[in-house]
Amino acid sequence: MASKNTNLTNALELAKKYDYANVENEFDLLLSSNQNDVLSLYYRGCTRIHFNKYQLATVNFDAAISSLNLSTKHEVQALYQRGYIQCLNRAKENNSNDVIHKTHFSIGTVHATLGKNEQTLRHFNHAIKNSRDSTEDTSKIYYLHRGRACAFCADFNGARNDLNIVIKESNDPLLRGCAHNELDQHDQAIKEFDLWFESDLRINNISRPLVETLDDHA
Incomplete structure (x- = not known):
């Protein structure tokens, strides 16, 4: 548990410095030991948006939301982020x-x-x-x-x-x-x-x- 908390803290600190490549690596490590860690799924989804990895981000948000273990605060944010990706995808489909x-x-x-x-x-x-x-x-x-x-x-x-x-x-x-x-x-x-x-x-x-x-x- 201590290792998980340390990795999560490190990832969030790196995010404050906009070091998203290492942020993603931290969440990859967390999810390699527990693929159902809902906070890591949520935050990795947020991180992947910065790399325009919208499909992968959506997969993370879907998994976090469907787990039913995400806090209300994070669930609302995950729904919003997923909706944001859908808006961008529709815009790109219109090719305008x-x-x-x-x-x-x-x-x-x-x-x-x-x-x-x-x-x-x-x-x-x-x-x-x-x-x-x-x-x-x-x-x-x-x-x-x-x-x-x-x-x-x-x-x-x-x-x-x-x-x-x-x-x-x-x-x-x-x-x-x-x-x-x-x-x-x-x-x-x-x-x-x-x-x-x-x-x-x-x-x-x-x-x-x-x-x-x-x-x-x-």
């Missing part, structure tokens, strides 16, 4: 970057709501990567949200860089105003909000989904 980047953004906002800022950042990175030439890329809305996520991760330089991209490149004065506001540039923010108020984006209700997304994230 438009679906993929929106899926990543949606998952990122869920993580943001749960206060899981590092996971939030990872999904916003994927959203930006897959959104080239999209409406979201033109508006730079993902950069606004990633800037906020960077701030929550104490990456203030990254936050400033993303918010400045919104200010310089966004075609939407509402989002530019939000970026100025995040940087405490309130006079500039008011000017941008005034522009948006008089713009076709507001008059034609084009910005409404963006506003709702911002409200949801906040």
Whole structure:
């Protein structure tokens, strides 16, 4: 039992350092001695997501959930992670970057709501990567949200860089105003909000989904 606890502690400490290759090895060791160890199954599933081993991760989550020995807290998380994998798989089946980047953004906002800022950042990175030439890329809305996520991760330089991209490149004065506001540039923010108020984006209700997304994230 002591060896099991030591391996589990080591694995979780390695995870805090993002050393996922060794994390996976630790859980492999634990499961080699007890293939029904539900916590190891759960955590190895989480680890495999970082390597995009979605099918193997799903196998681990299925085994952990079906054991009926997983705590309620971990069972809810396992169900969520499995659902996340299913969302990504559906997006890839559609073979559309438009679906993929929106899926990543949606998952990122869920993580943001749960206060899981590092996971939030990872999904916003994927959203930006897959959104080239999209409406979201033109508006730079993902950069606004990633800037906020960077701030929550104490990456203030990254936050400033993303918010400045919104200010310089966004075609939407509402989002530019939000970026100025995040940087405490309130006079500039008011000017941008005034522009948006008089713009076709507001008059034609084009910005409404963006506003709702911002409200949801906040």
